[in-house]
Structure formats: C-alpha cells, structure tokens
Amino acid sequence: MLSTNWRIIALFFTHALAAGAIHTRIPDLQQLIGLTEGQLGLVLIGQPLGALSMFLFSSALVERFGPRRVILALLPVVVITAALATILLNPIALFVLLALNGVGFSLTNIAMNVEADRVEAATSARVMNTCHGAWSLGFLLTSLLGAALRGLHVTPAVHLWALAPLLIGLIYFVVLPMPNMPPRAHAGGAAKKLAWPTWATMGLVAFGLGAALTEGASRAWSIIYLRDTFDVAPFIESLALPALLFAMAGGRLVADRFIDRFGPVRVARSLSALAVLGMLAIVLAPNAYVALAGFLAVGIGICVLFPLTLSAAARLGDRPASQNVAATTLIFQLVNLGAPVLIGGVAQGFGVRMAFAMLIPLLVLTFAMAGQLRAKAEP
Numbered sequence: 001m002l003s004t005n006w007r008i009i010a011l012f013f014t015h016a017l018a019a020g021a022i023h024t025r026i027p028d029l030q031q032l033i034g035l036t037e038g039q040l041g042l043v044l045i046g047q048p049l050g051a052l053s054m055f056l057f058s059s060a061l062v063e064r065f066g067p068r069r070v071i072l073a074l075l076p077v078v079v080i081t082a083a084l085a086t087i088l089l090n091p092i093a094l095f096v097l098l099a100l101n102g103v104g105f106s107l108t109n110i111a112m113n114v115e116a117d118r119v120e121a122a123t124s125a126r127v128m129n130t131c132h133g134a135w136s137l138g139f140l141l142t143s144l145l146g147a148a149l150r151g152l153h154v155t156p157a158v159h160l161w162a163l164a165p166l167l168i169g170l171i172y173f174v175v176l177p178m179p180n181m182p183p184r185a186h187a188g189g190a191a192k193k194l195a196w197p198t199w200a201t202m203g204l205v206a207f208g209l210g211a212a213l214t215e216g217a218s219r220a221w222s223i224i225y226l227r228d229t230f231d232v233a234p235f236i237e238s239l240a241l242p243a244l245l246f247a248m249a250g251g252r253l254v255a256d257r258f259i260d261r262f263g264p265v266r267v268a269r270s271l272s273a274l275a276v277l278g279m280l281a282i283v284l285a286p287n288a289y290v291a292l293a294g295f296l297a298v299g300i301g302i303c304v305l306f307p308l309t310l311s312a313a314a315r316l317g318d319r320p321a322s323q324n325v326a327a328t329t330l331i332f333q334l335v336n337l338g339a340p341v342l343i344g345g346v347a348q349g350f351g352v353r354m355a356f357a358m359l360i361p362l363l364v365l366t367f368a369m370a371g372q373l374r375a376k377a378e379p
Helices: 004-020 023-033 037-044 046-065 067-084 091-123 128-151 156-175 199-229 240-262 264-284 288-302 305-314 321-350 352-357 360-368 372-377
Strands: none
Touching: 004 067, 004 091, 004 128, 004 156, 023 037, 023 091, 023 128, 023 156, 023 199, 037 046, 037 091, 037 321, 046 067, 046 091, 046 321, 067 091, 067 156, 091 128, 091 305, 091 321, 128 156, 128 240, 128 305, 199 240, 199 264, 199 288, 199 305, 199 321, 199 352, 199 360, 199 372, 240 264, 240 288, 240 305, 264 288, 264 305, 264 352, 264 360, 264 372, 288 305, 305 321, 305 372, 321 352
C-alpha cells in the first residue's frame, strides 16, 4: 500500500496524465478544424473561462465535499472532454469542451493542492514541490507519448480515446484509498462561500505571474513555434514541450533540499534570472536546437516558482488554506483568460517568436517580486 505522502504524489502524477494528453494534439486539432493562430487563440480561451467560472466557489466546494470527492467526480470529466474534442471538430464544440475541461481541471487542481498542504501540515514534511515535480513528470510522459504518436501519424481520436479508459481506471485506483486529512489550522473563521483575493494573495500573484504565463504559453504554443519558425520534422517540433517539462520535473524533484538550505527568496531569484536567459534564447534562436535548449533553461528557471506561490498562499494562516489557494489561482486564471487572445493575436500579426518575447518583462517582474515569499514562506 502507498503511504499518505506517496499517494498524494501519485495523485499529482495522475492529474498531469489526465490534463496533459490533449496539449500535444492542439496543433493537429488546429489543422483539422482549419483555424488560424488568431482563431485558435480565441478558442483556447474556453479552458481558462471554464476554470474562472468555478474559482470563486471552489473553496466552498472543496471544504463542503472534501478534496477526495471533488477529484473523483471531476477528474474523469477532464479525460472525457479531451477525447470528445477529437471527434467534434468545429470551433464552437472545441470551445465548449475546453470550457468543461477547464471546470474539471480547476476544481481538481485546487483540491489536490489543498490536500498536499494538509499532508504537509499533518506530517511536518515538505511535499508540495515533489508533488509538482511528479505533476511535471506525468505531463512530460503524456507529452512524449503524444510526440511519438504524432511521429507515427496516429490520429488524435485514436490516441485520446484509447487512453481514456486507462486514465479513468488509474484515477480511481489512486484516489479511492486516500484518507481524509484534517485541514491546516488558521486564525480565521469558517470558510466563506466566495474566495475573494486579499492584498497578501495579490502580492504573491505578482511574483508568480511570469512563471504561470510562461508555462501556459509554452504548453499551447511551443510546438507551433517550432513548426512555424523552423524547417524540422514533426517529431522534432513535438520535443519543445517535453524539453520544458523534463527540465521542470527534474528541478522540482530536487528543489526542496535547495529551498531548505538557501531559502525560497534566493532560490526564486536565481531561477527567475535563468528563466529570462532561457526565454531570450528562444526568442533569438537561429535554429530549432537552440530553441529547444532555451525551453530546457526556461523549464529549470520556472520549475518551482508556481509551487512556491501556492505553498506561500496556503501558509498565510489568515483564513482556510483552500480560500487562499483558490483566490491566488483565481487571479492567475483572470490573466489567463485574456492571454490566449493576446498571444494568438501577436502570433498572427508578428509571429510566435514575438509572442514569446512578451513574456520576458513578466519574468523580470518575478525576479523583482521574489521578496514576497520571505514573510510568507520563511520562518
């Protein structure tokens, strides 16, 4: 039997397998439906819009039903909507399915992060970065599978429909035996129905924004960037996302020992500086291989920035951890709501290279705001 710590780590890994399968097939769906980059950007709004619709209520739902029930009910929805997107090939259907996918993703994402925080509180052991490392490993695995299947010319429908029953079975195998962990102690009262952001959570958002948008943009546009910018085989195109995820996974799995030794602020500043250099390499890349190296550097640079943000939010202690995690993530989703349109519009008008260049100032902001972690995450 898996211990409590290993089971929550396995949950993050499974969540990534379920959520990430569709991402390597977005370029294929774009071509099958016949979408321009601008139109694709509009359709991709569906996922953050669906996520946004639930974030204000997500804390109350998690507190009411518990993380385990929320995950069991909604993570299969993420799997099924991804599969349906491969057979309902029109822009409106893809938008609606991505919105439903976003609802399932957002609620299960908050639920599992709250559960990870509860495990940390109950065991007095850091697991959040390891959990996010397992998530990146899962996303890497599903991305490599997608890259291989694209190289073999396997259709998105065969890929995602064959995967669906395996993923749903794995979800129930991992989640059903999970124990109910007690919530972290806090100074506030009972959880409110709506999880509104506070000044403390807004400061953390300013720190984590660049990393979150860089990761999101790379998931959706990295393969398209290599496809449209360089003359390489589809398999090489598909390595952009795995390169990022491989670096993120490796960084997250070893990050806790460095954070314990040097503190979150110093680690965050060093890594965000590396992320800026990596993004410059992507934007200025003369060939696909330099761009792939840039994605590796960016992956290392942003690997723990978002987990540090969520961990600091959960530890604020002014109200239930689920509310601060939900409120922090809510702001990220508000930004993500407009990001696909902005990035898609810039990509169509000026190229995907310029769209990635827009992320550099946000990564510089992350470097500047790393001090927000000091009072929240350091003793």
